[in-house]
Amino acid sequence: MRFLGLQPNAHACNCNSFLSCLLMNGDIQKAFIVLFFMRKKENVTEHMYSLMLKAVAEVKGCDSALRMFRELEREPNYKSSFDVVLYNTAISLCGRINNVYETERIWRVMKGDGQIGTExxxxxxxxxxxxxxxSELALDAYDEIVNNKI
Structure with missing residues (x-):
């Protein structure tokens, strides 16, 4: 973690684990309570959002999870901390339902936020x-791979 420049927060890590356990046991309502508590304390991680998006997609479908993602995007306090993993989660959800328009939008927003994609x-x-x-968008993405030396 030090090599990557990550500064783990013990409280957030514990809450991530707790959230994961709740979701594995199918208790999405309690998971949302934990998430809202962490938001109130301003101690939310992108990993928490990824976990919740995946859980919402499983329970209510990808469209619901993508609506949740768009709501998060509208909140400047939270959007400023989005990372490439969270964007990957949202793009993956788009792919499950072949929503090419939302995929392209998220990709453009991600780039606009200064995020460089991963493999x-x-x-x-x-x-x-x-x-x-x-195909033209696939080629654009491939060009980006080459330009970013990924």
Whole structure:
């Protein structure tokens, strides 16, 4: 973690573990209570949001999870801490339902926020764009891979 420059917060790490346990046991309501508590304390991690988006997608579907993601995007306090993993989660959800328009929007927003994709990001993008018949976007994503030396 030190090598990557990550500064783990013990309280947030414990809450991530607690949240994971609640979600594994299917208790999404209590997981939301933990999330709201952490938001109130301004101690939310992107990992918490990723966990919650995946859980919402499982319980209520990908469209609901993507609505939750868009709501998070509208909150400047939280959006400023979005990382590439959270964007990957949202892009992955788009791919599950072949929502090419939302995939492209999230990719553009991610780049606009100064985030550089990972191998996972570009693998998701290329797969979704090709599957949805948007080869030009797949080639744009591939060009980005080359330009970013990924």
């Amino acid at each position: 996972i990001t570009y693998s998701l993008l290329v797969s979704i764009f090709v599957r949805c018949g948007r």
